[in-house]
Amino acid sequence: MATTARRALIAGNWKMNGRAADGLALARAVRAQAEAAPGAGPELLVCPPATLVRAVAEAMAGGPVAVGGQDCHPEESGAFTGDVSAEMLADAGASHVIVGHSERRHGHGEDDALVQAKAAAGLAAGLTVVICIGETEAERDAGQTFAVLSTQVEGSLPPDATAANTVIAYEPVWAIGTGRTPTVAEVDEAHTHIRVYLGTLVSNAAAFRLLYGGSLKPANAAELLAVKDVDGGLIGGASLKAEDFLAIANAVPVG
Numbered sequence: 521m522a523t524t525a526r527r528a529l530i531a532g533n534w535k536m537n538g539r540a541a542d543g544l545a546l547a548r549a550v551r552a553q554a555e556a557a558p559g560a561g562p563e564l565l566v567c568p569p570a571t572l573v574r575a576v577a578e579a580m581a582g583g584p585v586a587v588g589g590q591d592c593h594p595e596e597s598g599a600f601t602g603d604v605s606a607e608m609l610a611d612a613g614a615s616h617v618i619v620g621h622s623e624r625r626h627g628h629g630e631d632d633a634l635v636q637a638k639a640a641a642g643l644a645a646g647l648t649v650v651i652c653i654g655e656t657e658a659e660r661d662a663g664q665t666f667a668v669l670s671t672q673v674e675g676s677l678p679p680d681a682t683a684a685n686t687v688i689a690y691e692p693v694w695a696i697g698t699g700r701t702p703t704v705a706e707v708d709e710a711h712t713h714i715r716v717y718l719g720t721l722v723s724n725a726a727a728f729r730l731l732y733g734g735s736l737k738p739a740n741a742a743e744l745l746a747v748k749d750v751d752g753g754l755i756g757g758a759s760l761k762a763e764d765f766l767a768i769a770n771a772v773p774v775g
């Protein structure tokens with residue numbers, strides 16, 4: 521649960537979903553539902569595929585929902601066929617970028633050094649970065665969860681990360697898109713570990729927001745988002761339905 525010093529963030533990761541028509545319809549529905557329930561709720565963010573960042577940013581302009589990219593290249597520009605830079609995302613209207621998602625780490629062989637370089641590029645472009653970390657099932661079974669999280673936090677955090685420009689998302693790889701979630705106790709100990717370890721790297725670890733991600737849905741959001749060091753969520757599948765995304769946002773405990 522976020523303290524008043526840490527405003528919760530509810531972030532939707534649309535992944536490789538959305539064409540212009542349905543992506544814009546989803547964006548408009550998220551905006552309309554967010555505006556229908558104004559107040560000091562969580563900060564809201566949607567991360568559409570790169571093809572839709574500009575259109576979704578235009579649809580969200582002036583409203584309560586921020587827009588982010590799902591990945592970026594570490595360089596500003598150049599001969600990197602198929603890549604999108606953080607500068608380009610910012611130019612398209614994004615204010616955030618996700619880096620180090622497990623689908624990038626495992627599907628595209630991205631290591632901590634690359635994730636750190638991407639995060640640094642995001643910061644250089646003026647974006648808030650959401651850095652994903654998380655253990656695989658094999659690592660958990662081998663009792664390596666905390667060691668993996670420490671290594672990923674240390675290796676992925678850019679030198680100029682601050683609580684204002686950097687968010688860390690704990691996403692156990694085995695919980696992503698599987699319908700399985702860690703227990704409340706497991707989330708609690710993982711988040712406590714991340715914050716304590718972060719404290720060895722930065723001076724104000726208590727101010728950083730730590731999101732939980734992996735099969736978050738309206739039915740389990742209240743208990744997971746109430747965990748002490750959970751300051752919001754990163755939502756994949758359930759972010760593709762405006763009602764579910766907002767229901768998760770509304771499950772953030774107040775105060």
Ligand code: PGA
Pocket residue numbers: 533691695696697698699733734735736754755756757758
């Ligand atoms: P999920 O994805 O909510 O579909 O499990 C979460 C994520 O990958 O960020």
